[in-house]
Amino acid sequence: MKDILDMEGWSLTDKRTEGLVETFSAEYVHEPIACSKCGGIKLYRHGTKKTTYADAPLRGFAAKLEATVRRYRCRDCGETFLQPLGGVLDERRMTVRCAEFIAKQALKHTFVHVAREVGIDEKTVRAVAAERMGELGATHKPRLPKVLGIDETKIAGELRLVLTDVEGRRLLDMLPARDKGTLAAWLWQFKDRNAVKVVTIDMWRPYQRLAAELLPNAVVVVDKFHIMRMAGEAMDRVRIRLAKVKQPEVRRHWVRSKVMLNKRPHNLTEKQRFNLEMWLDNEPEIAAAYRAKEAFYGLFDLPKDEAIRAFDGFAASVESSVKPEFKPLLTAMRNWRSEILAVFDHKYTNAFTESLNNLTKHIVKAGRGYSFEVLRARILANYGDPVKEPLFFEFLLRDDGNPCANCGLPCRAEDMHLVTLPPVTRGQRTKRALVCGVCEPRFNTEKVIAHRKTSTRKTG
Template sequence: MTDFLQLRSLNTLEVVGDDERYVVKAEGVAPVATCPLCKVGRLHGHGSQEQSFQDTPTHGKPVVVFIQRRRYRCISCNKTLFEPVADLDSKRQATARLMRYIRKESFTKTFAALAREVDLDEKTVRHVFDDFIEEFEAKVRFRTPRILGIDELKIIGQYRAMITNIERKTVFDLRPSRAKADLLPYFRNLRDKDTIEWVAMDMYHVYKQVVRATLPQARIVVDRFHIQRMANDALEKLRKRIRKDLPARQRLKLKDERFLLLKRQHDLKGADMTRALEWFRQFPQLGEAHALKEGFLSIWDHKSRPEAEAACATWLGNIPPELAATFKDLTTAVHNWHDEIFSYFEQPITNAYTESVNRLAKDMNRMGRGYSFEVIRARMLYNEKARKDGAVVETVDVDDDQVSTNFEFQRMTMASIRKKQVRRVVEYGPYIPTLVRLLEEGYFE
């Protein structure tokens, strides 16, 4: 009969199957004579005990293995032990291959579904996954970015901090929340954090406080798209306020003009320009607000920080009193974040995979139905394809391993130490364009 289990350290004695599961009786095939604890003592039999272990599903049904496991006592150290069975997991009542199966399948199935499939408690499946990620993180280290980005994704109903390497277009980490209580210890304990020179962020005060407290050497740059969006928001606020007092038919027409009014002026041509001018004729304040929006966005057309700051000062002085309240959020942000906003002109960086990040947020939310945040984080960070695309091979000089370390060598000058060149793979994290492509192709489904 073909051995049902096909495990080297176990011999199948009996298999009983029903509609729900397979029950297998087996015995170990590798008896021991010398104590593996003290390495010298002889062992003698000390009874046996039946134990059960879950194994990988077969034909879509769970498998439980019962083993009459022999016990031994060591004559030298007097300790008792069960016969070693190489194919059993050392931590849980399961085979080692079931642990490997759970680790692999937990990236594509919910813990609840996987627990039902292998007939284990859901908490056990989660703990197996957690152990795997802990082992993985101990081995896989992404190089700390020189230019770091902090943005957020809304996953499973909560905002999570997404930390990126802007130069490499990779995800460096995903944190379970964007709260200060999580981010402060994270950045305090970040490896090689002194290498971070610049941090791009939106105008979330917690990010600023955390960076100031933990990365004092780093300069902050406000993502230009966030501050520019506030100019569009001010215009939108006025459009909605005007709509409320219009007759129903005209109210509907102005509702449909949202994207028209948000267009840049140089993109308004032909019929679009005609429609926009008609609205500005009827509502002069709308025209003034549109001009202010355009004036603010044009600040980023300047090439140097002094020019941009001068243009901003002029723009602030041109806001009429009747529109001051409409643009108050924007002008307050410019005042409170002045240095960080205009640092862009010294280091023009953004969290600028805006479309990519938005797509990630959308798909991660969809993926999040039934998955935990930890699983989604692991699926993003440890995807082999995306990690490979985000890695580089570099050549470095290291001390020759063959160099002597005796007393005579210690008296030699450091200049005489022999060097050799080695090539090594440096990981920067999963490449964002690859993640987006994989999501589009349904790879994570």
């Protein structure tokens, strides 16, 4: 780099530090060759004008570029105009690299947080991020996996379609609406639809019909979590119905204890198991509902042929006192029998989407009021890569990694790079420090060396 500002075409003339803001005064060296009004080439300088641009943070400082912009007068038309500048966005009053910094960081951090580090208002960060994420969203083109998960999640008050690579535990895409047309349009963009061998869906008939139509080689599997959840909900309805006639104190106790009913027995503590037995002894209908729920859950642990027998005998085993609550489950079992039982041949569940659902909630919460496009870009940026451990993205979302030595935004340890930071203010020395992936290219010594080599070749 030729000076600490390191911007192509710009020459640093002065700099000053005020608190946590570093201001770089600079001039743009390239002069215009023609009048911007008439194209005339007889120009002379006619004073200057100072304009300040926000720049990407540097060594913990919010950086400003204070440009001394030359004004020219044209001898032909007599008009004046300002020197056209490179590397800045005039309408945003920021440098191009600042906009890039914002666009990248806004995928992982809240707008408020990014705004604070850059030293500009949140509204500007929001505008830059939205623009960039719109572009990103338009160019996002995933590849169809062998096992496609079709699911939904609630974002900004509406159900959105979520498409996942079930085996790769990877988010493929997120679409604004959950309807047949949206899914059909998404599937149509792929030519290699024959490559999909399994589709996991929830029990929504239009998905199944579309899959049959557009994914001819795919077996449709109902995600067992959806159907298992129905059994849990049926049991809950029985408990809630019975609670209505109890004293408020008992009702509250039941609400506190419901976790014992919902968990599998092998996940209970000794004490919980004892309390649960007491409860079931006193409440025969809850006991009936609990037994039905457990029988249904247990079905998925059986070998296939036993499971099919248990599945077909299940309706008869549900006691009549709790049958009304189990009706939705029994109906679904009848209507989706082959798709539910297909799980025994294709042991895929879209548990990844389930965990994704929980974690996108955090992103949505952190970005309340953000548009769907912004949230989608953010979620794709965080989950678009193969995910091995759930912990991986949980950590990302906590937003409390190690602060980057340059921009101050937190970053996961494995995404940090060791670079040499140049001194910015008096008293600072060159230091080796860890910076985030967004800041790293600016200090990439490899790049600088390569650049020097090529320039030596050119001149020598």
